[in-house]
Amino acid sequence: MNRTAREAVGLIAQRELTMRLRSRAFRITLVLMVLMVVGMNIALHLAHNSGPSIIRIGLLRQDTALSAPLQAADRNVAAVTVPDLASGQSDVRKGTLAAFVRSGPDGLAVTVAKTLDPTLGGALTTVARERALAAQIIRLGGDPVLVARAAGAATVHVTSLQPPAPARDQQRLIFGIVVRLLLYLTFMICGPLIAQGVVEEKSSRVVELLLATVRPWQLMVGKVLGTGALGLLQIVVVGGAGLISARLARTLTLPLSGSLGTLAWSLAWFLAGFALFSLLFAAAGSLVSRQEDLSGVQFPVLAPIIIAWVLGISTLPGHPDSGLVAALSMVPFFAPVLMPMRIALGTAPVWQAFTALGLTLLLAFLMVRLASRIYRNSVLRSGARVTWREALRAA
Amino acid sequence: MGHRRLEVDGVSKRYGETVALDAMTFDVHAGEIFGFVGSNGAGKTTTMRIALGVLAADAGEVRWDGAPVTHRTRNRIGYMPEERGLYPRMRAGEQLEYLARLHGLSRSEASRATRQWTERLGVASRIGDEVQKLSLGNQQRVQLAAALVHDPEILVLDEPFSGLDPVAVDVMSQVLRDKADAGVPVIFSSHQLELVERLCDRVGIVRSGAMVACGAVGELRSGGAERILVDAPQAPPGWAAGLPGVTVVGDATGPTLLELAPGADDQAVLRAALATGPVREFARRLPSLTDLFRHVVSNEHTEHTEHVEDTGGTAA
């Protein structure tokens, strides 16, 4: 590329990016995606931390000493002081208190509306037993505090022969899926955007003015680069929002250094896949002159992406070693979606990962010429849809 | 400056069976306005597209200043396509700056030129509006600005006057004149022949993809058959019918328009007219461009057949 060509491609890419950033549709999509990842993290956070709610119990003034051991037995118990028996009972009836507790001659007496909450029951039993025990220890001349300390120091050592999967592995799986989903959505959003941009230039006829000063391939490559930058920006914004909210909501606690590999591979596959597919989308767009005709011509380009995604997401979690997926992940049109999934699961040997990446890049490189040819042959032909075959053949 | 030329030399183009251009040849000198006329489908747009490299020719060459037009040269051509086209959702000013920069202008040059041309063409106040929100005529003005904004060395405009109001036509005419005076070869196509006659230094008439008449407007007009307008109020209808070498072009009521074959005697016509009574007017009339055009086009059918035989002959 000489200087003027580079400048032209740069200008085209820049226009593409700024116009897209300004479009309402893009901004709405971006906001929705950010809300989606943040919302998901908030939902996960709530699901994890919405333990049993606070249990309010009423105590008489002379029993306030009970409140500390009760809370020690159950963190969710909150004790309030009530003036007398009658008001304690009426509060329970009204529902403002879950239970009214008094110390009786042998243990504790508790008043509830219907049934005693089992966790509260457990806590009360523990406290009642401790009190009985302490009384006996004092009677025998011992010190209940010392006994309690000795009892507390005794622990159980657990040796598991097969350590259970830590929660982090599940996090890693979800993290991987979210990264994949983000890349998949970016393909699915940016590809059609490119095709749509090409059709816009055709249908508004501005393409003739442009082609009087830049070459078809410059126009195509500029559009692809501009939209690619948009895609990366989208990934960074949505991914960043997801990461920050996940950290804040503590849904993602594993150290990121462990995921750097996944992220690097994801980026490499995004770039390779984007190069391959976006050129095809540009070529597809050049075949038609009206937005309405677009879905028909871009279907063959969308199909392998969708097939690979559905196959991967439905097969790999259950059968990470699926032979079909392994074979398809080596085929360039499916590799950009399937191979990173296999890499994340650790089922792809390194040689396979690099071979598939090499093949995809090679095909993308060949695609520059092929797509340029299709684009050049059809971008000035307005009116009826140009078939793939015609576009390839025409000189 | 004056000797630089844009030459279209033997350019041919076919679309399947249709011959769009058949060895189209003409040239436009720096500093002159060249009017490109011809009936619908004659090949004007195809010629211009080939000159701009938007289409590839099957044969022939387009040269500027003696050298074949390359991608580099094309960056210095200002082009107004027949199918008007700008990004509908981009602001007019931004769009002009973008196009100027695609043609190699720096950012500051581009914004200065945008301001200058939108002011000149009377759309400066619409610079911040999306193109799709402008009226058709204003879109047309922006389109013209797009052809001018990079200070082109050559102007190629396909039907630049269609859709303009009379004021805009005047502004546009003046712009073309100024550009030509600055040494730019200006070529434009149009179906408004009076305008072409008034504005152009030279005119080319195209038929079926080939140039059939090309030259200065005055030259072309005087090159046609001689015409005489005779106002003899008392002359009976058909008074001139028998005169040798004279064809009656029109004598509905009032003055009679006669066409004289080469060598016919105009004095004999005058004598015949005087014989009928008083003669108020006896004047030589050059055919208008419209007349020439009609003449060329009406011959189309007969000559077109010859033409096809011709090409067949060469091919055999």
Ligand SMILES: Nc1ncnc2c1ncn2[C@@H]1O[C@H](COP(=O)(O)OP(=O)(O)OP(=O)(O)O)[C@@H](O)[C@H]1O
């Ligand atoms: N894309 C195309 N496919 C097939 N034939 C075409 C195409 N473009 C032009 N032609 C044919 O080429 C010939 C010349 O067309 P062109 O558009 O150059 O004419 P024109 O002189 O510009 O006419 P008009 O005054 O109507 O604009 C016509 O016969 C037309 O039908």
Ligand SMILES: [Mg+2]
């Ligand atoms: Mg035309």
